[in-house]
Amino acid sequence: MTLSLASLNKKASPEASFATALEIQGQYPLKGHVNISGAKNAALVVMAGTILCSGDCRLRNIPNLSDVQRMGQVLSSLGVQVSHNPDALEFNARDFHCTEAPYELVSQLRASFFIIGPMLARLGEASVPLPGGCAIGARPVDLHVRGLQAMGAHVQIEHGVVKAAVPGPNRRLKGAKIYLDYPSVGATETLMMAATLADGETTIENAAQEPEVVDLANFCKSMGARIWGAGTKKIVIEGVARLHSTDYEIIPDRIEAATFLIAGAITRSEISLSPIVPDHLTAAIAKLGEIGCKIVIESPNHLRIIPAYEIKASDITTMPYPGFPTDMQAQFMALLTLSNGDSTISETVFENRMRHVAELNRLGANIRVKGNTAIVRGVPLLSGAPVLATDLRASAGLILAGLAAEGTTIVQDLQHLDRGYERLDLKLQKLGARLRRLSVNDTTEIATATIPPLQVAAQ
């Protein structure tokens, strides 16, 4: 049976079903093992990359997230067939024809904008509204646009829509030498995808080196793309005429893994995780070591955290990979609120990613913000309170703080959490955490695993 996301019932909007809160009873120890899901940021961009291929792309280890559902809907709306079997999502972009991506969907997640690269590469034309995603800064797309222009596209931004077209009879992008002013993850991914089908060689200098960029390159290579240097500052892509079908497995989510390591550290609990790629977690493991925890690599894809009795203060500056990831900043801040001294946390990647500070202070933390730096003065105890989750990683940070706080914490507005963590509450429950999902309107308990399966209706 072919199942399609295009038929998703619009009335059952994710916002309505996920307007929920999490009630956490703090200070219960955790114990056991956690299965880490596929990486959200790799899955989303690899889904966009399926547009490059006119055959079947089978993707395994795709996490069940509301962002993944929306990305599936974006692709369906463009004419990509999206179907589901028990352990994979299948995409076929043979009939992909539509050059206009829908505002209602693209405006809800950042990664949806990245389809502009493969759309242009396949059809020579693309109109994509400016994207959504976490409200953590201005998040312009100028680096994507300038790179596509260097490859011969004409690009205009009109009424909030980026309209790009490749002139000429064959409408094919041309290889180019591109230098990114900043190693933007999304721009590197957009341009790398665009270059796989371009005429000639493209080099991207000062490219992002994140594992998700490497995963995308490996996915493209599995379809026959010619790419060298992904994971370094210089990526070289030699365009080919077409890409072929593939079966590809997404890497484990390093941000989810780090979040669980902190759950162990903040509740002083020993827990283990798999699958993981230890190299993707180097910065987090180093910081946890500095803080006093011991991380044991039990096998190539299996970690255990032995928590510190006393959490030591530590300074953090977020940076592009292999620096300390901005997507782990809020979670580490939650941990450092309970340290034995003063820590500074500087956010250099996004200009407005400290909105969790006020909420952590509501739980009894002592944090002051000066410019892009938070000064975290450790306190002996957090105390439960109602707090508002303002973005995805802020949600995770507040839940972690709630696990350690004395009494009851209610984290409101879980729509951000559900964008990027697969059943975080259920996984924590399995480790022994006391928490339950509430409907905000009537504060009655609702099932923990609320995100419906990805496929929703037969065509």
Ligand SMILES: CC(=O)N[C@H]1[C@@H](OP(=O)(O)OP(=O)(O)OC[C@H]2O[C@@H](n3ccc(=O)[nH]c3=O)[C@H](O)[C@@H]2O)O[C@H](CO)[C@@H](O)[C@@H]1O
């Ligand atoms: C879906 C996805 O993969 N999201 C991740 C991706 O976001 P995203 O790809 O949006 O992040 P970028 O690396 O592009 O952004 C980093 C910085 O570059 C700036 N910038 C970016 C593009 C551009 O054209 N112009 C520009 O100025 C941004 O405003 C930001 O200040 O990488 C971020 C940095 O690791 C992560 O926090 C996000 O979780």
Ligand SMILES: C=C(OP(=O)(O)O)C(=O)O
């Ligand atoms: C910022 C994030 O996601 P997005 O780029 O999709 O907003 C994130 O994953 O932390």
